Amino acid sequence: MAVKKLNKDKVKEALQELTKFRLIAPAKSDEVVVFKQISDPEEAFLDYGNSTVPPKKVVFPQTETLFRFQRGNPELREKNVEEEGTTVIFGLRPCDARAMSIVDNLFSWDYEDPYYLKRRELTTLVGMGCVNPPSVNCFCTSVGGEPCGTENLDILLIDLGEGYLVRELTEKGKKLAETIGSFLEDAPGGSEAKAEELSGSAKEAVSRSIDTSGIEAKLPTLWESPLWKEVSAACLGCGICTYLCPTCHCFDIQDEVEGAEGRRCRMWDSCMFRAHTLHASGPNPRPARKERTRNRINHKYSYFPGKFGVIACVGCGRCINLCPVNIDILEILGKVVEA
Amino acid sequence: MAEKNSDFEPNIVAFLCNWCSYAGADLAGTSRIQYPSNVRVIRVMCSGRVNPLFVMNALQQGADGVLISGCHPGDCHYMQGNYYARRRFMLMRNFLEYLGVEPERVRMSWVSASEGAKWKEVIEEVVSGVKSVGPMNKFQRRQLNW
Amino acid sequence: MNGKPKIGVYVCHCGTNIAGVVNVEEVVQFASTLPDVVVARNYSYMCSDPGQALITDDIQNYGLNRVVVASCSPRMHEPTFRKTLLSGGLNPYFLEMANIREQCSWVHEDPIAATEKAKRIVEAAVVKARRLEALDVKEVDVEPACLIIGAGIAGIQAALDIADAGFKVYLVEKSPTVGGHMAQLDKTFPTLDCSACILTPKMVDVANHSNIELMTYSQVEEISGYIGNFQVKVRKKSRFVDMEKCTGCGACAEVCRMAGRIPNEFDEGIGMRGAIYLPFPQAVPAKYTIDKENCLFLSKGKCGESPKCKEACQAEAINFDLQDEIVEFKVGTIIVATGYDVFDARKKPEYAYGVYDNVLTALEFERLVNASGPTGGKIVMLERGKKKKKKEGEEVEPPKVPKSITFIQCVGSRDKSVGNEYCSRVCCMYTAKLAHLAKDKIPDCEVTIFYMDVRAFGKGFEEFYDRVRREGVRYIRGNPSEIFKRGDKLVVKAEDTLTATPLEHETDMVVLSVGLVPRSDNREIIDLLKLSQSSDLFYLEAHPKLRPVDTASDGVFLAGVCQGPKDIPDAVAQAKGAASAAMIPMASGKVKVEAQTSVVNEATCRGCGFCVAVCPFTAIELVEVNRNGWPVKVARVNEALCKGCGACAAACLSGSIQQRSFKDIQILPQIQALGVK
Amino acid sequence: MVDVEKLREIAREVVSREDVRQLIGYRQGTYGFRARPAFITSPEEVDQLIFSPACVNNLATYLTLEERLPVPRGQEPDLRKVAVMVKGCDSRALVQQMEEKAYERDRIVVLGIPCTGVVDMDKVEKRFPNVLSRGEIALEGDKFVLSFDGKREEVPKEELLADKCKRCRYPTPLVYDQLLDEEVSRFADDDYADVLALEKRSAEEKWAYWEEKFSRCIRCYSCRNVCPMCYCEDCVLDRLNPQWMRRSVDISETTAYHIARAYHLAGRCIQCGECQRVCPVEIPLMELNRKFYKDVEELYDYEPGTDAEAPPLLATFKVDDREDFIL
């Protein structure tokens, strides 16, 4: 497909055009970068490393009403995702986009989740390659990704300095590019080569890595290993590592009732929470931090690849960056490899 | 700015202790003292029972104001309950004000069993105070819009 | 079990009292749409017999297990409808009332607003009713016996009243004799009865009453349990004199090697005693006591060749091997009548008490004017600390008689500088009394009183005060600032605030009208009974007006000055009040305990003890339990002590302690129902 | 500065004791300047221990976060003591925990660190982004010295110091069995400038301010989990019956969460700043805590975590507590 260029002085106008959709872009809230719906291009903050909260919340909201109900009325009113309209996520990182395709597996497996899938269908992903040096804890290249990877993106932008190289990757992407076609120009010669070079050096710059090849098979053998206790001793069970992980997708379903009305909601949950597997009758099959940490790693690096053939981690490094007690997934994986 | 129209009739949830304030409100009734109908009462045995988080809950549920009323200092049927309540609500009220909840919405009073007339004054004061700051919709729970 | 709720809602018209303003039909219609409501009705008078029959019938026919009555205030008819439920076979706590009369129809005129409000009130009652639980109405048996601590006039009076009513009394007195402060007094204001004349018969009665077990020289060591069932442990200290054998002859005291060398507490130290002694001649019991600290034999192991007292005692009552004795018994109620101390005048150094011999406290002066006191009732100048023991055949100069006596009122009372803001209530009058006695005994003596205000509020007080002034006692309004000595005279420096003139008043003797203060050993009792103190540090009554003899703990009552300064008539009145209060549960034999008590979820309690600290009734304690094999502390409520205030529930952060009938899960739905606009 | 050799020597002695189960201290982190908790059970592990201005965690949390799994039948629970390293602020958590009867004094062995201040890791990372090698931070005089990748950088202390340290009143631990260094006197007092400034704003401005912050909150409850004072077996904020606040994340429920959390810490929060430190979306939780802290100090002359014998603030009262707000 076509390769165009979006000059930086046109970005605002292009974004303005895109606000006719539900436009989600990175924005600053105080010093924190989050993805949120913007109505004014000024709100967009494109010069960022990666967002604290991954854009997964756009397709898999933290709280989602599935349907509403009313006392004495057998009718259920289902959420109509269609009403949310066409969505554009502008400027997400390739790892986060890749993460969505990983999560897709879960929601379209034996049960096809209409809410999630509909939203995915309505969403166009405009990625932004990681050509600025990636963060210290990025390790996408160890788990099948790369800083300027295109997987699951509809468009990839690569920052060439004075403007972005625009790579249309899908039909959806092409259609979107047409909407802002008037702000695009043809990429001058050499742009592609420059982009390739930038991508290459970005890849080089990913400093941390792990050899994941044997891990899926190794993990089941380490079930009783003392390593779990050791690596989880400091864990607070706060769930930051999972809530803010772009591939984590645990949810809980709760009814929220007010007077005669109520709604059934699906909300994020975390396997790092003590109550995650707590049975109403009292016992907890994952009673301690060690079981929970073991589950987190096994789920990402063994169960998920076992079932879907892909590691449920894209190496974005958030869980390392944000863990309050410096529990480091690469360190854990390193110990798994060594064990 | 919150809307402050004159026909705004606030909804106020009041927690009254059984022995003084509830009895005082009853006395207002026995004396046929008329007062605004905006206040809806929850009876507890002692103002010391009222968890300040009830205030938060009431504001979330749609109350525009909350009143906690107990016995005058020294008169508590259980001797100390109103003193505990006083500390708890002093802090909670200050805190809510710090978040931007107008102090007019969180009130506390001492009304004794003989103060039917004072009960009326308290209600009038609370109602006019809440009216002056308008409806509370800052963190009211989202309507379920069925 | 409580079962799935089936609620009946009954909306009362109360004639036109409710129906005149509230659209009752509409409320019923609304109520019938609420969750778990199976029947909703209205009726003209729900409290009438047919009204109540509606409820009992519906309980039968619809299998109701919760009832909401929307009518008058629960303070009016909750007991009525509780009984209705009971007679319908339901637990009475399955009732919730919606007050749509006192707090709705009677206070609002607008029918629409009133009806709207009535609906909300009913809804709140219904949502609470859904969550109501059956509660046990418990009763406990009451042991027909009373413990009285302190045998001053208050304790004595209470003991006699209760014993006369036929109940057992254990009267425990710390000192060797009963009588307390009143026994030290000479005459009593305002009538000038001789204190001993009116008190000693009662002292004797207490000792002889068949229902009273008197334990003097004894101390309560432990109290556990609750109303009806207190377990008491008392230590009877050894007197080293066999109470059975001692005849009270006093032969021992005369020969004691320490005789006349130890200040007698009863005489406020201006009289002396030996190591074996009787505090005063009319002491009850009239048995001698050896004071172990001062007895040469007991403290040093040697008293001359052999203890003289032992030789002198014909009854062979003295036994140095006697040990303390511990007695244990059970009582249903307790009266605390431990009285007071007088203010320590040393805390006002400007008055030079303890520096000059003839600066006295009023209590010392009482002993001085008392016919049974150390001077036989003669008012004389004191020479403190001088050896009283005269040498054989030596002529002793007769002590001087003061020609001028000056009283200073409010010493240690109404004085923030010493931390006592309160008025001691007796000093104005006892000063007037003592001034009168001084005038009476030394007619040419010049008597002056420095005062701030004279508070003569009691029956006959003003008349008495007036009489004393007419007798020539000079009252000067002013608070002296200093006392010093000039030659052999004491000089009181003050300002007459009525004329604003500074003055220096010369006098022979100064009497300080010391106030009444809480006993220095109050803590013992506070710790035993977990009593609270008011800001003046006297024991706190349950309510200053309406429950002045009760304490926060059921079954524990207060009498006399231990609750706050008072004179003898008030102390007696309160004692009689405490006696009858204590007898009520004993007479009925049973007490109901509060049903809406608190209960702890031991699985979630974190043992922080906030609830323990909050509970005004010390109903909660932390106990160790086993949680998954680990020893952990959790709160536990003693339901017999809990009064159901719920303060603990609001203090508990983990929501682990909840007050029955007012649990969070019962109140939150109410808030929700009322919050909705 | 704490002499690390001395620290290890003492630690070795402590973990060798029969009656001590483990020692909780600090060790080097996995990247950048991080340090992290260390759980030492044998003398061989003692050499991991460090102390530096990067040791930000309040380890008192682990005393109450301890997992007490069911003891198998026939076995005894391990009730041996736990030794813990605490800075001044952290020690106040111990005091407060003991005030709240979380454990008895004789259950713990306290190695007190007179603290000259720790860094704010966010400030460090902002200044020196993407440092992969394990760098080190030390305090030399009034400068932090950072060594990494063979480089050495000096930064005035003020610029990297954690905010909580700038107002720390108790840099020397209030409770300890052994003090690892000379006592340090207080740096500065709290002038509550931030709280006062916010107090002065209008209701609308305040609400807007907090709404912006709260709307970021992902309700991970990390701020609660890390707090040494939040150790209920079953936190009411998680409970379903009754449900004080819903799990759904919207401004109403999230505001409720923040009110409830802060109120539950009124008179209990000891200003260690951990809640704010761990918050992934940088919600200024200390501004909430400090409002209560300030009011509690002004109104009731009460400072949490300074006296284990003090009655809990909200379980006590004075007859003349202020009541001018009461009708």
Ligand SMILES: Cc1cc2nc3c(=O)[nH]c(=O)nc-3n(C[C@H](O)[C@H](O)[C@H](O)COP(=O)(O)OP(=O)(O)OC[C@H]3O[C@@H](n4cnc5c(N)ncnc54)[C@H](O)[C@@H]3O)c2cc1C
């Ligand atoms: C100088 C002076 C003059 C006064 N003159 C008059 C007057 O003229 N008229 C008048 O009406 N009032 C007068 N009063 C007041 C009067 O003394 C009191 O009202 C009265 O004595 C109060 O009696 P009570 O039983 O409460 O206390 P107390 O007389 O103090 O008796 C308390 C008793 O309890 C005992 N006790 C204390 N603690 C314990 C314990 N832990 N265990 C066991 N026993 C304990 C004490 O030993 C004592 O025997 C005068 C007071 C003073 C100081």
Ligand SMILES: Cc1cc2nc3c(=O)[nH]c(=O)nc-3n(C[C@H](O)[C@H](O)[C@H](O)COP(=O)(O)OP(=O)(O)OC[C@H]3O[C@@H](n4cnc5c(N)ncnc54)[C@H](O)[C@@H]3O)c2cc1C
């Ligand atoms: C202006 C004022 C203010 C006061 N303020 C306070 C205060 O703030 N705090 C305080 O503690 N005290 C206060 N008091 C004092 C208080 O009023 C009394 O202590 C208290 O009311 C006394 O109650 P009582 O039952 O003895 O008498 P009363 O209240 O007089 O009751 C006596 C009852 O007996 C009835 N009665 C009389 N004779 C007969 C008969 N022959 N047959 C049948 N019935 C009869 C009367 O009708 C009356 O109902 C105040 C008094 C006054 C005057």
Ligand code: SF4
């Ligand atoms: S972020 Fe860290 S402390 Fe929190 S649950 Fe994950 S590993 Fe544990």
Ligand code: SF4
């Ligand atoms: S596990 Fe960690 S590194 Fe992997 S995708 Fe999740 S947050 Fe990123």
Ligand code: SF4
């Ligand atoms: S309800 Fe009141 S009396 Fe009962 S235990 Fe709680 S605080 Fe004590």
Ligand code: SF4
């Ligand atoms: S306040 Fe609550 S958690 Fe603390 S001891 Fe009492 S019941 Fe337990």
Ligand code: SF4
């Ligand atoms: S740590 Fe931050 S994001 Fe998590 S619940 Fe607390 S305030 Fe919210």
Ligand code: SF4
């Ligand atoms: S609330 Fe925050 S600052 Fe306070 S004690 Fe808890 S973690 Fe520390």
